[in-house]
Structure formats: C-alpha cells, structure tokens
Amino acid sequence: MSLAETIQHSETGQLADFRSQFLLAHQHMVLARVLEEKLGALYRAGGRIVGGVYLGKGQEAFSAALGIHLQKGKDIYGPLIRDQAGRIAYGEPILDGVRTYLGTVTGPMRGRDGNIHRGRPREGLLAMISHLGSLLSVVAGALFARRLAGKLGDAIGATSIGDGGTSTGAFHEGLNMAAVEKLPIVISLANNQYAYSTPNARQYACESLVDRAAGYGVVGETVDATDLAACVAVFQSAVARARAGGGPQLIVGNMLRLAGHGEHDDASYIPDTARRGPSSRDCLAVAEQRALDEGWLNDADLKDLYLEARRKTDQAIAKVSKEPTPDPFKENWHALSSADLVEGQHEA
Template sequence: MTRDADHLLPTRDPVRLLTEAGKPTGLPTVAMPPDEALVRAYAALVAGRRLNDQAYALVRQGRLAVYPSSHGQEACQVAAAQVLADGDWLFPTYRDTVAAVTRGVDPVQVLTLLKGDWHSGYDPYEHHVAPQATPLATQLPHAVGVAHAATLRGEPTVAMALCGDGATSEGDFHEALNFAAVFKAPVVFFVQNNEYAISVPLSRQSAAPSLAHKGVGYGLPGERVDGNDMAALLAVLGAAVTRARNGEGPQLVEAHTYRMQAHTNADDAARYRSDDEVAAWTGRDPITRLSAYLSDRGLLPAERRQEIDEAAERLAAVTRNGINQDVTPDPDDLFAHVYATPTPQLREQRALLTDELAREAS
C-alpha cells in the first residue's frame, strides 16, 4: 500500500506562538492554549527551575552523586507532563526529573536514584510514570508496549515517550517508531533536541533535514516546535496526544531547545561549546518569555507571582530536607528483590553475609 508522504512531513520552521520577547507571533499555525493552562504552566516552570538549581546545589554538597540538569529545557518537561490525562503514561529519561515532578511524583523519591540508592525511588503505578531511564532510548519500546497493550484492552491510554537528540542514533529509537507505526500504537515520541549528545553535536549524529523528518520513513507524522515556547509546546503536544487517543496512531515531535548547563556535574561543557553559543540561548529562556506574555495580558499580578515563587521555595525546601536525611542501608536488600523466589545461590550468599555481619557485631 502506498501512502501519501506529504501529510507526514513536519513544518519547515518550528511551530512558534510567542516571540523571544513574549509577544504573540500571529502566525496561523495552532491555537493559543487557554489562559489558565498557561498560568499553571508558568507556575510549574518556576518550580522546575528552582528544583534544578536546588538539585545542582545538593550535588556540590555531596548529597547527590550526580544530577543531569534540565535548566533551560523546563518548558519541554512541563508541557510533556501537563498535556497528559491521569490514566496516561510518562516515560522519562535521566534528565526528565522536572517532568516526573510536574506529573506529581515526590521530588525526593525522584532524586533517590541520583543519590545512589538501590531503586528508582517511586512507585511507577501511582502516577503512571515509568522509572527514569539512563541507557539511551531503552524506554521507547517499553512505551510502545504499554500503549499497544492498552489498545488491545480497549483503554484510551496514551504514552508520552521522552528522549534526547542522542537517543535518535540508537537502534531502540528506530525499532520503537517502526512497531508503533505498524500497530498504530497511541504514543507521542517527544525528542528534546538540545543540540548535544553529551559532547557530540547534532551535526555529527544526523544528516536529516530535522529529527522530526525521521518519522516519514516509518509512516508516522513528524512536527517541529520551539522547545522554549511553552504556548507552542502545549498546543503541539496536546494535539499529538489527542490524535493518538482518537486512534490516529503515533507522532514524532521534535522540540528545539538548549541545555544551558553541563551534561552533568561530571562534565566540562567548555571543552566542546563556546560561551557565545550559550549566551545566544540565554535570551530565549522559556520562563522570561512566558512571564512577559502573561504580564502583558494582566494574568500574572504581583500577588500571584509571589504565590508561585513561594510554592517553588517550598518545593526546594522539601527536596533539600528529604535528600539531607541519612538512610541506613539494609544489607538484606541485596537479595530481597532479585527474584520472586530466591535461587539456591542467593539463599547461600544471604546466609554467608548474615553470618559474617553477625560475627563482626559480636
């Protein structure tokens, strides 16, 4: 069967509803989201930025082993979480802490993984947020599987599968897109293109016109969006979720954004990008852009802005206090959750360790 590829192609330029100064572009692309959705998104943006800064401080204090900040990418994080219904699933990467918290997960539980604890820190079923995936793209086939299973059960579930530009070079990315397209699985593949896969620039990863064009080869539509424009993100991702829920299949969305800080605290970003490059993105900050728009509309009075700032500080305090609590590890956890029924080898190893600890204590 031959399919018309024209409807699969993304727009030539990323969809944008707000200029960098926070003014409406006036372009007839997609409808502006409702005012209340934008105010709610602004509050989550401010909270997300404060969470990023607090987590980075906890790394420097030795309370977190590592933190991959999404400073500058918070609009992508917030929009991905807010366009989902309660029964939908979010599949985050290691950099998507803000998305998980926006979805309702306790920030202390989210950061438990990055503290070096033994599990992901939260119950994935409570808020329908899968464990944060450190290996690139491995969560994408999982998202497709959950979405396809929901379709077989007759459930209106949509999966939002997050990844970065580096993940599009992995085999799991292509396998997930192909399976989703063939079976019309209700998945939104959301690529946060922040220009670098650690230190590898996008130009060394792909020769495609855009990452959104990669959907064409698998028979699913692609779209490009300004990843620092909260209004455009809510509109584009919201439309993709609605399309998937209505049985129209998966979609690939590429957001053009930028990682303002280093890949992690273990990375020296100055080795592969210039200060001028970073400075050029400073003026595109998603928070100042949306703040300007809402202020011009009279939707962000001083008292509301203060409420939002105070809520963000409370989130930071909860995170700081929770991570600063010392946890006494239980050696038995090494064996308790390996298999539902322990193997003879595990029982033997547990007995040896128990005996050794008992002798040391006596």
C-alpha cells in the first residue's frame, strides 16, 4: 500500500492498522509544526498577530496520537493552547486557527475574543477557557449532562492539561467528579517539566504525576511523549478502555517543551543539562527516523509531506490576509451564544 493509500485508508476511520495510525498522526504533526512556525514568524514580524502565540513544538506526538482516536461530532474534545496537532487530527480546519490568530470576522470567534479561545462546540470541539484545569471540569460536565439526557452512548471526552495545571483546584474538582461518576474521559497530561518557568521540583512532591491517578481511583499510565509509536499505542488502549466503561484515563506524557512558554519567552530558565536530556528529543524527528527505519516512509515521501504542509499553510495565510477584521461601528457586540436572538443571521 502506498503512503497516499495508507493515509486515505486511515482517514476513512479504519484505524486498526498501527502503521496507518502512525502515518496519519505523523502527517498531522508535520502540518501542525509548519503552521505554527509560520504563525510564530508572523508574530515576530510585528503587527500581524495581536496577543500571544503559544507553540506546541515538542508536544505534537502526544497531541496528535490522542486526536486520531477521537470521533468528530460524536466525542467531546477540549484541547489546550499547544494542541494544534490534536486539533488537526480531530478535524479542525487550519483556517479556524489562522482566522482566530489574525482576528478576522470569518473565524469561529469572529474576531471577538483572544486568539487562543476558539472552538466549535456543536461539533464537539470546545473552546479553551483556561489552561489551568478549567477544561477538565467542562468536559466532565458535558459528559455528565449527556448521560443525564440519555444521549451519551459510547461517546467519550478528552482534554489536555500541563504539569502546572495539576496544582489547581479545578483539576482536583474535575478529576474527582469524573472518577466518582466513572465518566468516559481521557486526560492527556503533558509534563513538559516547567510550568512556565517553575520546575517540577517546585510543583509536586510525588515521584511522578501518574501517582495522582491512584489517589483518585482512576487508571494512570506514563509514556515517553517524544516517541510517537508509544503515544499512539497508549492512547489507543486508553480510548478503548474509556469507551468500554473503564472510567477516566490519566495519561502522563514526559517531554521537554522545545520552545518558550510563548513566543515572547526565550526559556532561558531551562538549564543546558535538561536541554541535553532524553526528554528533549524532538518528537517529529524521532517519528521520522522510526518511519524511515521501518520502511514506512522514504526521503521523497517526507519531502512531499512538508511541501504539502507548506502549500496548505501559505494558502490559508493568503486567503485570511484578505478577509476583514471586525468593524467597531458595524459589529453588534453581543455574546455569540445570543447571536441568533439578537442579530438573527449568525449561528450561535
């Protein structure tokens, strides 16, 4: 089976073949990396992007590996600021991200909110409220509401959090509720070793963040988040357990953030010893070497993937650059949730 045939096979939802899952996740990782590098360049150029830009460089494998196992429109997904790869894997068009960052009225937030708070709740993609534990409570609540309405079926929820976010009350309350109610939720906990600039040693006293799973009575697993193959395998199992009634699944991915907290941060607080450690491997490079070693890809395939990712990215930037931003003299600044009632022409 050729690369194109393998990826097309995967996109139909037939993800039984591990090779297909790996290649599909890798494809999403490449597009996420290329897109975010372009967004970072636009931010550094000045004037094109208002607000911050937060890159998922180094987290793409952990993010995409979860996203490929979710079903858009059926499952509930609450991604965070570094989950561009997971968003793409779930089915979010890259135009949504570009339009939100550039603040155009054609985007899902219509230029009304910060550039990271985008989503399409009707399609199961929740807008990020905060990276500090809030989405865990929201996804858990959405699953519980569906259960009460008799509409849950075998759908699951998934959300992300960082190591620093696990120190918040929202994380405790959300995970405790999910555990007590045995909700089908998968929580990807990206341990990138620094909560902004605060190291793990100042964040928690347990040996590993996965130890917290036992305290809540939920399943916990740890994975090398620089290894795409390992991430695909662990999320495949976690999603299957959640769908089968196994309750919450806490997956801790160990990695090192390969960029600062945002493009405004030079990450000078990270010591050289950490930068040279095993967690500092670039997950994209590791995935590509594995694919080459297995004979799943060759150099020409990789070149084509990057060329296609750059084409899609440049096309999206060019299109959105011509689209309008909100006109303060014409825009009706009511909440989007009441748009149908107030404006009569836009979807909520």
